[in-house]
Amino acid sequence: MTTDVIMAGFGGQGILMIGNLLSIAAMEEGRHVTYFPAYGVEMRGGTANCTVVLSDEEIGSPVVGRPRACVVMNGPSLDRYLPAIREGGDLVINRSLVDPAKVGRKDLRLLAIPANDIAREVVGSQQLASMVALGAYVQRTGAVRMQTLFDCLPKVISKKYEKFIPLNVNALKEGESFARNHA
Amino acid sequence: MTTDVIMAGFGGQGILMIGNLLSIAAMEEGRHVTYFPAYGVEMRGGTANCTVVLSDEEIGSPVVGRPRACVVMNGPSLDRYLPAIREGGDLVINRSLVDPAKVGRKDLRLLAIPANDIAREVVGSQQLASMVALGAYVQRTGAVRMQTLFDCLPKVISKKYEKFIPLNVNALKEGESFARNHA
Amino acid sequence: MQEAAKKGAAAAPKGRIEIDFERCKACELCVPACPKNCIEMGRRINAGGFAAAVFARPEDCTGCAICAESCPDVCIEVWR
Amino acid sequence: MQEAAKKGAAAAPKGRIEIDFERCKACELCVPACPKNCIEMGRRINAGGFAAAVFARPEDCTGCAICAESCPDVCIEVWR
Amino acid sequence: MTDRGKDRFTKKVYARPKSLVDVKSHFCPGCHHGIAHRILAETIDHFGLREQTVGVACVGCAVFLYDYIDVDVAEAPHGRAPAVATGVKRAQPDKFVFTYQGDGDLAAIGTSEVIHAANRGENITVLFVNNTTYGMTGGQMAPTTMLGQKTSTSPYGRDFRKDGYPIKMAELLATLEGTAYSARVATSTPAQIRKAKEAVKKAFEMQIKEMGFSIVEFLSTCPTNWGMKPLDAQKRVLGEMSEYFPLGVYKERKQADFL
Amino acid sequence: MTDRGKDRFTKKVYARPKSLVDVKSHFCPGCHHGIAHRILAETIDHFGLREQTVGVACVGCAVFLYDYIDVDVAEAPHGRAPAVATGVKRAQPDKFVFTYQGDGDLAAIGTSEVIHAANRGENITVLFVNNTTYGMTGGQMAPTTMLGQKTSTSPYGRDFRKDGYPIKMAELLATLEGTAYSARVATSTPAQIRKAKEAVKKAFEMQIKEMGFSIVEFLSTCPTNWGMKPLDAQKRVLGEMSEYFPLGVYKERKQADFL
């Protein structure tokens, strides 16, 4: 089984962090995985995105022209990636910042999750919106096991911020349960 | 007919000047000619040399490994070029500075001319030793016509030194007559 | 706002600025630059993701253009 | 020469130099360098084509080594 | 704001300079490159030079100069803008020729080119934006990085025993005979911005009067790579940066006949 | 000279320095490169550094350094000796590392490398031989060529309006924080030669004491390309050259702790 996802949003939303987490989880599950971040001269504080490919076989391209799924955390990213998603693919959008009405495409499996709101109001930290979205994405696609994500958190969170691990677990869980409830 | 000559001596002896003169004369006689000077990092005030090839056909190499003739104006140049001269070739040495006893090779057509002495005592200018040697070489080999050499002098002597042309003609003639007398 | 409008009516503003909402990158440099403290950071987020600056106290504006001179993104136009 | 020798005999030289004939490039720098004017340019030409300097007036030499210090080709050795 | 108010004020006292193309910039929030660009455009307008100007862009965050300044522009390889400008000026001495360069560009890889352009008294104008780091490539140490400053390639802070000292280009270039004008300015307060404009005008004048090489060094900010809010970045300029890199005019030729 | 005389003097008061290989040099008659080489060798001997030294040769008439100085030597690309020396010194801080460079090498193509080595306070020593021309390649104009000087590429004489000014490297490098020692000397009189030796010693000491970058600029001659007799070339050094390039010590760090 091979799947892939592009995750995109503003810089600072933690996009690269969730891409890393997903990748490491897949690795821990013994699978092949590649992670490819945007790099270079784009304006800082502008946009950030990464591509993760998961597979049971050796992976060819770590870059994907037509992704099977997208996690979209802000408006500009929707404009950019919406047309690219494969027919019938998964699209998770952050409804707190992205207007679901703009999606248009009817062939996609859309999940509009108010990630910022959940993060702020339920989890207790606006910073964790992306983590919420990742939880939702993973519930949707079964890309990895939730438990593996939890287990891998220490590998992407530096010692200094260790104490926030439980909060991150919560964020993942909230995203997961939102997705389950909006299947 | 193709012939070639290497001319060599101390820097300042006018080696390149006689090479040029010979070449231009050949050109004026409608023949093919190439002239190749030593260039680059050798010590200034050290040695100077050039190779002239004259032919009725298109000339290949302007550089010659085994010259048909050499005009040698100083000691070190004899050491360097003596072994290279083709069997039976022509060697003109400046006896004022080069000891004929050092030539050794019996197969060569040697002409030992006291070029400095002739230049100083007969022509009246030590500077013209090379011109004397050129006159001797040309007489020996018939590489070009003497008259052409005379005619071409203005092309190698700058306007400023025009007045010395007659002196140069004399030097060539003295060399020629020495060679004729020592055939 | 109403209060501000009143105040403005009292001491008539000498100038006016306009901040380009979409171009503003919310760097905040104009805020302390204004000697009259007319500018504040807003809440509304533009397409670039920035909560742009707003002309919060127009009534005090002198049209001195210092804000405009300070804006690295040339978002501010000034009238007098 | 004879005269010089006599003079040398009179005021005994304090030093002596040797000029490497083959290495000398006849640049003449040592000539004015010698405070005692002991060195002159020679006539004999070495293999390099140079008319090397010669220790012409040994009788005046003080062995001060200034000539040696001035020679770019390190041709001069000095004894005292 | 009421509509009434809007109508009352009809005289535009501040508008985008004519030579500044009306597009959004790619610079990060609070980056002073934007201010330097605007001053440049204003000065081109001031002297009416737009149609006689050839600019030379560097490689760095300011590489897109040609998208912003409405003049002919050549893109130089990293650090070589003064050499490219030399080629332009020698071919077209009647054109106004400037370069716009960052500190990595001018003070590191381009050291030789700027020094020799200055030494030749090349009649060009250099705007030099010193933000103590390589902005475009992600905040590496530059020759102008302050002692102790942490960057992505000096993670333990710049150490003079290993990396040497922040180099003072305005001072260095002022020592060269061919330099007609060398000044250091900043753009962190309205007053500084005014002075910066004056300096740029002076630099332009030097070229117009054929006095030789002119340079204005801007102490600038890189909030993104300094990891600072724009306002804090400005404070850094006002504080430690201008302490080490003193603002001022280091050379100003008075007479056209400069020898 | 009598044989008797020969025997009388047994103390050799001047002999070839130990570190100077006993071969004939390729330099032209009267070229002061020979004097600089000898001073270098004497100073290596003086400090007993022969076996702990790595030299870096430039490209220029002094490229054959390794044939003359009896130490390990690396050959650098033209102008890059200070960069090569940096690589050597960083790898072997316990070695004595020097470069020997001409003015084309150091003040033209190698400008950036020498400035940044100085600015880093790189603990190396540079001997810089300024003969106002590219000797090895046949006497072209160098950045140090004097105004009005005719060379093979300035056949009408160097003109400041076109070619700029002779660059003063000793002064320029002295302005950099990382420079511990910068001096200009000449070797045209016995007194100057003595002073030159002192300066080279000082420069060596700086490195030995880990004070940072040290440089000694030699005003030298190139009789061949100047088209002058050696003695006239010396006079040129004593005259117009040292007028424009004043001899002296431009910087001398006093304390080892240099900040």
Added chain:
Amino acid sequence: MNVAARVEQRVFMKGNEAICVGAIAAGCRFYYGYPITPQNDIPEYMSAHLPTIGGTFLQAESEVATINFILGTSASGKRVMTSSSGPGISLMQEGLSYMAGSELPAVVVNISRSGPGLGGIAPSQGDYFQAVKCGGHGGYRMPVLAPHSVQEMYSLAMLAFDLADKYRNPAMILGDAIVGQMKEPFTQTPYVPTVSQEKPWALTGCAGRPRQHVKSLYLKDNAIEVHNWKLHRKYLKMQEEEVRYEDYHLDGAKIAVVAFGTAARVSKTAIQWARREGIAAGMLRPITLFPFPGAQLEEIAKRVDVLLVIEMNTGQMLEDVKASTTFHDKIRFLGKPCAMPTPEEIHGELRKLAGRGR
């Protein structure tokens, strides 16, 4: 070793960082460089890690200075590395030629980007000629290694140091933005040296031995000709001993893709797809671009119907393929300058060549 243990050792890293890990494992303690996208992770990693293990990181003022720092440290007998991308590598050409001429080892990494000129930072294989034909003057050669995974970024870094020392010659790793910027798990296999690192030629001060020098100038008589033949013999030896390539499903293949680095990586997916459809596709993946696996290519050319050369440029390795085989009529080319081919494109091409409808 059981699977669990193997999984344990896998680390998840950027290709750029894996090079650093490999270099450090191979004993590299000196790194000099100058920033340029997309390889900045390398100097950043080295600046953080080398000082903690007694190594030296120094940022140079330019790539010209960099390669000469490298020259100096290499001449001192130390393992040393630099990295850059297109424009910076161009500036190193003179220095590389000097190092080859002076027979100095070092590892130079090119994480290439788009060109020519400033170009862009999109991945590209446009620097093939520069790397493989050697862009400096004088016609020297160097081993060029082309990793196609993070694992190879690690392992080929170690190999590069050994090759450099074995031949006293610079060795190049030619990556691209993709393989440099991507992360994937890799196994940190231990470094097993294959050459002695003794360097009696190094300039360490002439205590107890005659002075020696490192130089590339050979002026006397025909010394430079002799030197050139000596170097040439080294290059011939590389061709005999160092050819490395991957045979990917070539057994029975009728279509052989020839591709390296990222282009090869992407091709693997397309070949998997094609194989599933019964298309006999395979790939010869040169791992060493110099020495080029020309003899292997000629062998394969005999057996297949088509050699499909795929490059992220407009055709450079293509010339080496032509020079290696006389089956020019079997050669096809798919070029994607400054852009990655997709598996779909390559798959489409394979189908077409196999006579299948698209």
Added chain:
Amino acid sequence: MNVAARVEQRVFMKGNEAICVGAIAAGCRFYYGYPITPQNDIPEYMSAHLPTIGGTFLQAESEVATINFILGTSASGKRVMTSSSGPGISLMQEGLSYMAGSELPAVVVNISRSGPGLGGIAPSQGDYFQAVKCGGHGGYRMPVLAPHSVQEMYSLAMLAFDLADKYRNPAMILGDAIVGQMKEPFTQTPYVPTVSQEKPWALTGCAGRPRQHVKSLYLKDNAIEVHNWKLHRKYLKMQEEEVRYEDYHLDGAKIAVVAFGTAARVSKTAIQWARREGIAAGMLRPITLFPFPGAQLEEIAKRVDVLLVIEMNTGQMLEDVKASTTFHDKIRFLGKPCAMPTPEEIHGELRKLAGRGR
């Protein structure tokens, strides 16, 4: 025109100077350069002559600066030239890549010498790869002209300017120390322009038109890919329209020498000698090294028994010969790195190949 008149027009000059005469005839009024043996006659000639005709000679502080002066003057729409040799040409590689990427014309002369590194000043053809494969990054190409006589130093200089302008691309003249330093008579044929020199793209200030720029950065979307294909089409056009070569006694030849520049020059003598002995030898002399006369070579390869490639290096053009023909088994190589082959050597080789005793 009678013979006397023709002789009248012949001038006796160094090859290096003939290039200058050709350049000036072609309207070149800007020259920048940095000294290096064996091409110093070029800057020396230009510094003496350009100022007298309103032109500009400027000596740069380095070759890196030089190529960027060139870039600026070319961007200004002027014909401009530089010259150097190996090490200096290496330092120009970044700038050349920028010029190719920015589509700027200029003429760059390499009077090559021995390498690698400082090498020596003996003549060599070791820079073939650098010139023909282009040593800078990004895979651009440029016309490379290989004169073998002073006459061609003159005429190819003029041609180089036209090619540069026709393609908005740098053009290179690859000479060597021999053809640069030797003097021989040549005829100063008049310059007849083959292209318009109008340059509407030049940066002359934007009076009366929108601003324009000269750049090589293409960041957005796939702009750099599009740009690369555009450049590639230019290179294809060069290959279609610009191939130049000399057919020297190929008619009926059984042995075809393939050589350029000085190696070809020397070969002519050997071929004359061989012909006199009834050996059917001839030569294909590429005048353009890029575009390479590959199609012509393949034609000849069909007819002859042997292709004898002769180069003053250890085998570089040899690879282009192999890539151009499928008759690999007919190829033989005679290499003289950093040294000229003598007519005797080549003659001996021809005799051997013809089955004659030596």
